[in-house]
Amino acid sequence: MKNLIIIFITFCCVGFYSCVDLDLEPKGQFTEAEFFGTEAGVQTYFAGLYGWLPIEDFHYQQNNGYRPGDAWGTWESPKQQQATMSAEYVGDPQVNNNGNDYWRYDRIRDVNMFINNFEKYKDLYTEKKYNELLGEARFLRAFIFSGMVKRYGGIPIISEVQDPMADVETLRVKRDTEYDCYKFIYEDLKFASENMTEKADKYRGTKWTALALQSRLMLYAATIAKYTQYVPFAGEEAYEKGLAGIDASKANEFFQYSYDASKKLIESGPYQLYKNYSDLAVNFHEMLLDTDSKETIFFKNYLHHDLFNRNAYLIGHNWDALMLPNPSMSNFVGAQAYPSLTTMQSFEGFPDLVAEDGTPKRWDSPADIKNSMEPRMRGSMFFNGDVFQDVTFEMRRGLYKTFPWQANVVKDGLNNESPHNTNNNRLLSNDYNTRYTFSAQEAANIHNINVKEDGGTYYINVIGAHGTRTSTGRENNCLTGAYVQKYINPKMEKGKIIEHASFQPWVAFRLGEVYLNHAEAAYELGYKDEANTYIRKIRERAGCENLDISNDPADVIPWDYEKTTTVYPIDVELQFIRDERFRELWGENHRWWDLRRWRVADKVLEQFRPRILSCYYVLDEDKYIYLDEREMGDRTWTANRICYYQAIPSGEINKNPNLLPQNPFR
Template sequence: MKKIYYSIFSLIALLIQASCSGVLDKQPLDRIQGEQLFSDPEGVRLYMANLYSQLPVEDLAYFRNGFNVNGGDPNNGGFAVAMLTDEAVHSEFGDFFRNEDIAWWEPAYKLIRDVNQLIEIVPEIDVTEAVRNQILGEALFIRGYAYLGLVKRYGGVPLIAEAQAYSGDIESLKVPRSTQKETWDFLLNDLKNASESLPEIWPGGERRATKWAALALMSRASLHAASIAKYAAKAPLSGDAAEAGLVGLNTADANAYYQITIVSADEIIKSGSFGLYQPNPSNPEEAAGNIQGMFQNPNIALTEAIFIKGFAIPGNNRGHNYDIWFGPAQLANGWPHPGRMNPTLEFVEQYETYDNPGEITPLETRTDGVTSDYNGYNASVDYIRYDDPEALFANRDARFHATVVAPGSEWKDREIIIQAGFIKPDGSPVIRTKDQIEVNGRMFYSYGAENTSQYSGFDTFGGNNTRTGFSFKKFLDEDKAVVPGWNQSTTDFMDIRYAEVLLNYAEAVVESGQGDLALAEKVLNDIRRRAAHTVEVPLTLENVLRERRVELAFENKRYWDLIRRRTYEEEFTNRRRHSLFPVLDLRASPPVYIFIRENVPAMEVQNFQPRFYYRPIPGIGGNGLIQNPSY
């Protein structure tokens, strides 16, 4: 088994073991205790487990309020980072960026301090040289990961490469911010050194970082830096932080970072150690099942998984809440807050149709072909009629069907009813209003069924029903009923997977002109073939970016793609996100469905401000650091 992944709950078990054995139950760790701890292989595992548990993995317990956001947070309400992008909206909340969102500062420096203490003690540990190098490699991987979490949020930050000792002078511990370039170079150097020290595989299959995880993280980090440099002119910043180089990179630096992406990804590709899971499906239905299954249980996809975060034990903040927050309202099983992740219409239309490969094909809702009218129902428009609402989506990319619950589709052996209203036989519309009408002896309901437990769309009751016309399935467990309690989900999360590495490579090649163009085109089409596409597309930036959107959807990549490529302002200037209203037309006999494009209800226009490209530095009154622009 060549893949390395780790489980939060394995880590907790180790901590419990340590408590029982008395390793850390007396005094805080100092040098002597550190030597005792690391003289025992179990002690090394204990300390390393604690470091892994602090990694800023943007996983299934990551929300705009931060990492490891589990049950009982009244300010979160299932507000995922995807809801700040064009991927989705929240079923109830309509706000946009807040200063406290996407933050990670004090926990970052706690992790860095813990890593530096380990690095300091490594030369004195009584183990073989090979083991010592492996421990150092893991420490550098974790520190590089930590600084990546910081630099993409704050720009240049204080670089602390050694354990600090408090001598009574607090000023001596203060470290000024380094430039953003220095910060990127520091963490990339840590990851490079980690890749040279870590094994390709741990002998016992332990869930720990490997050479490949370090190289893959290098490809992610360097692509981020390269994009900031290349597109620096799109988001000019001013002020002290900008003048000092604490935010922003020079355009001239872009190709050097792209080259790091290319080299690190190429080494993984050429190694033959990884491959796409189920790369050659026989049809779109098989592809959708494979892809859905891979995210429902990443442990069946160990050919693709490079670094997995595990959620092994339900409850007590050891599981996560995706199934209770995001499953369709019909399947809430008594849980009071379902249906919160609502994919947008514009996201859904990124998925190609198989009969028009390589092109964006809007959903066909009107006979005149107009797709830009979001003003709601118009009696003078000739809407296309569908006997079955699911028919509108039947020919979409397999990844759509593995990610999104469409109106009329089946999920957990139930038809998911998503209906916004009906048109009465006299032509009067009833939309987003709870109502009922009897026609020819049969009762029809505006939301498709009589009560809130029987439908999943548009009713504002409890904030539990989709307001875009789409619900969510990626990562959710189709084989289990929702357990109505906090932290009951145990689906693991692929933090780094092979498909991302391939897309990193393709983007770096097409953006820089460096690397192997033929290989970049091949890996792009390999990803498409896994989704049952049989027609290849050329290597263009447009094609690569579209593949990123549909392949990495809801994996917390879209937010950072908009940040690093400096396109957030373009996407969110007086922006309204969009819904698709399925409406039952009772003028026909038997009734048919029509679909109406709408702005997302109860959501104002949203604007991305340039300062949002960086988060505000906390605590500058005490730490004396230069604040980021416009905060």
């Protein structure tokens, strides 16, 4: 009897990569030989697996997960993006300590089916091509397996296709240790990187993609090993059995694996930091949009293909429609999340908002706040005066009739505390069209704000065209004084920035991340000069003035450093490396996983309340001020110690009690 591999729609109708050009007859099922006996068949088989890779992209939702088979249902994804969970953005919701399930042994079985049976077709391939395809399969298995390990810790290592007719107890496999799981991933990636093609391909795994994944995951394992000892897991059965946590003595083993992979990719790979524009802010922004970028190692695109219908169909994501303000830019419901002042202040060159005498610094133009910012920051966020498709951003919270007070009067109290906000001295509005009127003589003396005229009435709008309203809701209401620019595509057709209409790829691996992985691993291994070399390269491209790793506590992010030192002692230089990772990879969905692996999530995100950048126009001075204020909705981020390991899904435990013990604190 022929071996049949049934391919269901849920397997095939997912995000495909380079395989959309395959010309295959639509069928409901294929023989094993049709898939594994030709390179085109193998690529078709792999294509379905690529769509299930655990990539936290535009469609990923912190509450609902990857949803690879429900792309049409992801229009709300920017509302639930992971960067809001790590407080990189201010929006809703906040921390999901329980995480979302990714129990993908169905896909592991699919990969194992190939790995276990491919040898039967070895004579149909050259040895090189056979090993390339086998290496790609092991890359896919390592990637899918890692999505489970980084959530649950130790899980069963399944490398052979299980017989569903076998004895029940045989099928009820036990969990392996977290150490063994990361070693299994390492062995798969080692084989993959030694055998996969060296030809760069952003759409499919290559030798370099395997090295990039090894660089990242082995750093995860190393820091989990080094820092888990500082979490109070003692007495928890899963911890005591090695299912949650890795012994600290193994840390350097994994740091070395990460270091070696990064070094090999950097020194031998065909990649380089993106430096295509002399304007470094433009350069940093275009880096993620340029599909020809030599920095990009691997990305996820949004071209879908259905094996049951030869006509490929397209479905985009919603990033532009749900991160730009409506109606002047977005033609959908408008922006959903915004960078906080706390985030802005972590970048080099963010200006002091307070003058030497303690009063708010005065500005002739609200756009002047950008003058000293590092270019990387200006390429990541939109500020007052920035332009998108001929529309100038205007974020103003309101007007002050006068402001002779010290800046710190707004630091810790409510946003309506006296005396500066009483007796109608501060004017706010929930309506973008609310006016403040002037006489013709008064209007003639105003130079720094655009005074409009309507039938002989002179006026300015109380709030900016793009915020901020008094509502505490985050939809289409710039809560923080800036918008997200990262990944925004200025080349979209004007008037058609709607849901499912964005097609810029999500960059899953880029050389900049590998530099940061390498710097962190090198520092942890004691190679401080080498770590500094790669931090310098990152900061030079970012347009920073101070390029070296700093040992001055004044140069690290105060909140993160203070909170981390309540967990364990940390060198200022290492904190600086972590901070640089935050700045470079801000908004690219690394932050949550980083805080977890460093074992500081429950401290850095302990009653964390982001501050906001509030711009006001002062009427009696014809000047602008920026105030550091409390976020209007008083949103609070709180991670707790259960976040480090998700609970093994109860449904899986019901089927297999040998998955117990449950993870710590669950």
